Amino acid sequence: MQQITVKELKSRQDAGENIILVDVREDHEREEYNIGGIHHKLGDIQNMDTEALDGFKDKEIVIYCRSGKRSLNACLILESLGFENVVNLEGGVLAWKEEIDN
Secondary structure, three states: OOOOOOOHHHHHHHHOOEEEEEEEOOHHHHHHHOOOOOOOOOOHOOOOOOOOHHHHOOOOOEOOOOOHHHHHHHHHHHOOOOOEEEEEEHHHHHHHHHHOOO
């Protein structure tokens, strides 16, 4: 599993790359603040409910959460299910708020 910093992600987005983002936080967290992407909660991934993501098995997917811990867990599970290129967003939304939206 790879890691990406918020600055690296923002730079790639600004360069026009089409990056698949997956937010694994809970509904109320996403309502408070989000940086976009597909919403697919960690609990669903833990229950092996990945049908909504299965079309991305061979594509790079950047997974994020609040701090980077739940997304790390999600990355490990997705890799075990055959996802080939999952990337954890280091520091999650907290780092994004601090380094990008500050």
